[in-house]
Amino acid sequence: MHKPTMSEVDKSQPVALGASRVELRVSCWNLLDRDTLTNPNPCVVLKQLSEGQWSEVGRSEIMHCSLNPVFSHVFPLDYFFEEMQMLCFEVYDAGATSAEEVGFQDDALLGEAECSLGQVGIRGGISLDDPNPKPLILNL
Numbered sequence: 001m002h003k004p005t006m007s008e009v010d011k012s013q014p015v016a017l018g019a020s021r022v023e024l025r026v027s028c029w030n031l032l033d034r035d036t037l038t039n040p041n042p043c044v045v046l047k048q049l050s051e052g053q054w055s056e057v058g059r060s061e062i063m064h065c066s067l068n069p070v071f072s073h074v075f076p077l078d079y080f081f082e083e084m085q086m087l088c089f090e091v092y093d094a095g096a097t098s099a100e101e102v103g104f105q106d107d108a109l110l111g112e113a114e115c116s117l118g119q120v121g122i123r124g125g126i127s128l129d130d131p132n133p134k135p136l137i138l139n140l
Contacts, residue, residue: 019078022121026060027070028091032110039065040093040110046075049086057087062094077117085117 044060063069
């Protein structure tokens, strides 16, 4: 029996009244390489701010041994034109074998970027700097 993926479930959800459905794709360049023996196994965790709390929207797949991952996972979101919808993209070096197993304490945070969904939509992509000198790049 086919178990629907998170992306398939989200796409089957009806679009909220007054919203437009957008799909976000994420890629990164020059991620931090904290391990001298191997490159990181990056995974993206997308969170959205709602009522003062960050809640997880979804997770990408894990890209093995990549400093420049281009994730194939699509994050579908409802975009409300006149609302400020804040997003947080967290990139982890996943020691786990699947994205669902990525634990926030066990895996190294490579960086995070916060922006509004409107910023991403207006520019067609956005580059945000994390506290380290390497940027996280978000592309539509």
